[in-house]
Amino acid sequence: MQEVYITRMAKFLPYEPVSNDEMESVLGLVNGKPSKVRPIILRNNGIKTRHYAFGAGKETLTNAQLTAKAIEILYKDKEELKEMELLSCGTTSPDQVLPSHASMVHGALGIDPVEIASFSGACNTGMQAFKYAYLSVASGDTKNAVATGSERMSKLLTADKFQPEIDKVNEIESNGFIAFEKDFLRWMLSDGAGAALFQDKPNPDGVSLKVEWIDMTSFAGSLETCMYGGGVKEGSELIGYTDMTAEEWLNQSAFSLKQDTRLLGENIVPRGVDFLETVIKKRNFDTKSVDWFLPHLSSEFFRQKIHEELGRRNIELPLEVWYTNLSRLGNVGSASPYFMLEELMNEGKLKKGQKVFLMVPESARFSYTYALLTVV
Structure with a gap:
């Protein structure tokens, strides 16, 4: 295994930021009524602005287009882009079931044949793409690789996606509001794409990030x-859309994203710290060495919860070393860790010798990634 360096980071955020007061005018009113839970969710999650890949009078950008734009920013020009040996893409929100997301990104780039890899799931897909790119270069299979994390959640959150279910409910009772598990995520998620270039040599000028290790479970x-789309839960069992009728797809908003907030609250923090204890032991890792801690937070609500749990386990990661951009960019799922790294790297915040530690939890069925990078 040879040493691997992240030599460039890039991000693409569509259009201008959308404020909390503007959200419902963009996503629409379900059944013509303002959401009852929106103010509560926004107060807890701490997000002030986010980006959507569409808006009144604007071109709707696909996930593949968002990702391609981030990759194009990563390179100086089309000629340099041709040097890419591997394209590794992760997302929660591909534009279609088939072809794969990486195939569509490759198509949007319009470049020569290149090896591709696609990862589907939720927040950790960006890190799965990240690890695949790292391992490809570390093994010597390629000299360079691009990894991406991207989301276009907004089109799953628009009011029209829920109207058939509301119409069905209104036949039985005068309710007019979608269930909390579905409304919850409408005010949590946003759009954008991040990209990282991995190479077998560091930058001759400026800083690079040497990948020390990446652990997942x-x-x-x-x-x-806990979080799901393309199906419905019956008790503890998830019923996928292929076992539902087309009528049920509409009447139960099967393709909307849903979150079991009870399961989320009970498990997301303690299971993540359980795994961190395993990583610390496996890697003989001293968290006191960390200069920058980049936790992917879905909500500011979890900042103190994580900090308190770390304290209970005697794991030292003081709030002074935490770095997030959730309030400005929103929760962009698989792209969020890329956005944090991109800001540190491109805004001159890093100094050689510093340690950067990433934590990426995923609530879909509870998976986690930890990664350690050294500034060189």
Whole structure:
């Protein structure tokens, strides 16, 4: 295994930021009524602005287009882009079931044949793409690789996606509001794409990030589904859309994103710290060495929860070393860790010798990534 360096980072955010007061005018009113939970969710999640890949009078950008734009920013020009040996893409929100997301990004770039890899799931897909790119270069299979994390959640959150379900409910009772598990995520998620270039040599000028290690795990063997789309939950069982009728797809908003907030609250923090204890032991890792801690937070609500749990386990990661951009960019799922790294790298915040530690939790069925990078 040879040393691997992140030599460039880039991000693409569509259009201008959308404020909390503007959200419902963009996403629309379900059944013509303002959401009852929107003010509560926004107060807890701490997000002030986010980006959407569409708006009144604007071209709707696909996930593949967002990702391609981030990659194009990564390179100086089309000629340099031709040197890419591997394209590794992760997303929660591909534009279609088939072809794969990486195939569509490759198509949007319009470049010569290149090896591709696609990862589907939720927040950790960006880090799965990240690790695949790292391992490709570390093994010597390629000299360079591009990894991406991207989301275009907004089109799953628009009011029209829920109207058939509301119409069905209104036949039975005068309710007019979608269930909390579905409304919750409408005010949490946003759009954008991040990209990282991995190479077998560091930058001759400026800083690079040497990848020390990346560790991942899943708790799906013992925990049920928490966040999901393309199906419905019956008790603890997830019923996928292929076992539903086309009528049920509409009447139950099967393709909307849903979150079991009870399961989320009970498990997301303690299971993540359980795995961190395993990583610390495996890597003989002293968290006191960390200069920058980049936790992917879905909500500011979890900042203090994580900090308190770390304290209970005697794991030292003081709030002074935490760095997030959730309030400005929103929760962009698989792209969020890329956005934090991009800001540190491109805004001159890093100094050689510093340690950068990433934490990426995923609530879909509880999986986690930790990664350690050294500034060189």
